[in-house]
Amino acid sequence: MTTDTTTNSPVTVLGLGSMGSALAAALLKAGHPTTVWNRSPGKADDLVAAGAVRAASVTDAIKASPLVIACLLDYPVVEELLAPAADALTGRDLVNLTNGTPDQARALAARLDARGAWYVDGGIMAIPRLIGTPEGFILYSGSRETFDRARPALDRLGGAHYLGGDAGLASLYDLALLSAMYGMASGVRHAITMVGEERAAEFGSAYLAPWLQAMAAPIGQGAAEDEEASPLGMQAVGMSNIVEASRGEGVPNVLLSHLLIAMQDIVDAGHDDLLPPLIDQIRKAG
Numbered sequence: 001m002t003t004d005t006t007t008n009s010p011v012t013v014l015g016l017g018s019m020g021s022a023l024a025a026a027l028l029k030a031g032h033p034t035t036v037w038n039r040s041p042g043k044a045d046d047l048v049a050a051g052a053v054r055a056a057s058v059t060d061a062i063k064a065s066p067l068v069i070a071c072l073l074d075y076p077v078v079e080e081l082l083a084p085a086a087d088a089l090t091g092r093d094l095v096n097l098t099n100g101t102p103d104q105a106r107a108l109a110a111r112l113d114a115r116g117a118w119y120v121d122g123g124i125m126a127i128p129r130l131i132g133t134p135e136g137f138i139l140y141s142g143s144r145e146t147f148d149r150a151r152p153a154l155d156r157l158g159g160a161h162y163l164g165g166d167a168g169l170a171s172l173y174d175l176a177l178l179s180a181m182y183g184m185a186s187g188v189r190h191a192i193t194m195v196g197e198e199r200a201a202e203f204g205s206a207y208l209a210p211w212l213q214a215m216a217a218p219i220g221q222g223a224a225e226d227e228e229a230s231p232l233g234m235q236a237v238g239m240s241n242i243v244e245a246s247r248g249e250g251v252p253n254v255l256l257s258h259l260l261i262a263m264q265d266i267v268d269a270g271h272d273d274l275l276p277p278l279i280d281q282i283r284k285a286g
């Protein structure tokens with residue numbers, strides 16, 4: 001990895017929470033002249049010791065680099081901080097890695113476009129220690145020109161995936177992926193409650209992790225063969241047994257019983273494929 005600060009373009013990072021600090025550290029490590037700003041200035045101390053420049057204000061931070069990366073708590077904070085610095089943003093590239101909704105991303109993109117700034121929205125699919133490693137990746141959408149110009153710096157942060165010109169797309173994919181993660185996490189918690197905390201460590205490493213990895217592997221590969229080998233009626237019986245056994249262990253089925261009812265309805269209606277009618281039911285429930 002190069003550390004030549006003469007060829008790497010300057011980057012500003014706004015926000016030095018856990019994630020913003022990791023982003024700034026990765027850029028510094030890769031040799032990008034890095035300017036940082038944070039509401040609580042002390043959080044920049046380690047980065048400044050490693051070579052970053054601490055800006056005294058958001059406007060100074062934006063003026064310091066053609067590429068500005070924002071990683072703040074939420075969109076209201078981003079909007080609040082950028083409003084007084086609007087003039088400084090003109091002609092610059094802003095990559096906003098703050099978590100938000102697709103509509104928030106689109107609204108910010110439109111406001112920045114009106115001010116003559118270029119906007120890319122991003123969804124970070126990593127935790128701070130995975131930034132700059134092959135395990136972490138980031139989804140981007142919005143201005144293609146900005147993405148291309150920023151690409152050398154963005155590549156330092158993890159795998160960079162551009163989804164398209166709609167600024168809301170990265171957020172949509174990000175939140176969909178997070179919903180899958182939280183769904184899995186709640187299933188994991190239910191499973192550990194069933195077997196008991198005292199068995200959790202061995203159960204988790206010996207059985208739960210390998211099982212989830214094996215089950216995740218075919219996702220997105222059109223696993224028709226697996227569906228045939230595991231018919232829906234059989235799965236509904238298994239689900240009913242999970243609910244019954246959980247009840248026997250004193251574990252409430254707050255999440256699973258809804259899925260069981262939906263599966264039973266789908267079996268009763270004569271479907272042999274779970275996903276399309278389930279998606280239909282979810283949309284109707286909304």
Ligand SMILES: NC(=O)c1ccc[n+]([C@@H]2O[C@H](COP(=O)([O-])OP(=O)(O)OC[C@H]3O[C@@H](n4cnc5c(N)ncnc54)[C@H](OP(=O)(O)O)[C@@H]3O)[C@@H](O)[C@H]2O)c1
Pocket residue numbers: 015016017018019020021038039040043071072073074077081097098099100124125126127128
């Ligand atoms: N951490 C993760 O694992 C992770 C993973 C993926 C995505 N993200 C996303 O990355 C973004 C930042 O997360 P984080 O983990 O860095 O959060 P964090 O540690 O809580 O940091 C929040 C940042 O927002 C700033 N902030 C909050 N309210 C502010 C205000 N009113 N005015 C000015 N600055 C304000 C904080 O400044 P102070 O330091 O002054 O409080 C800090 O820089 C979030 O959108 C999060 O969803 C995080």
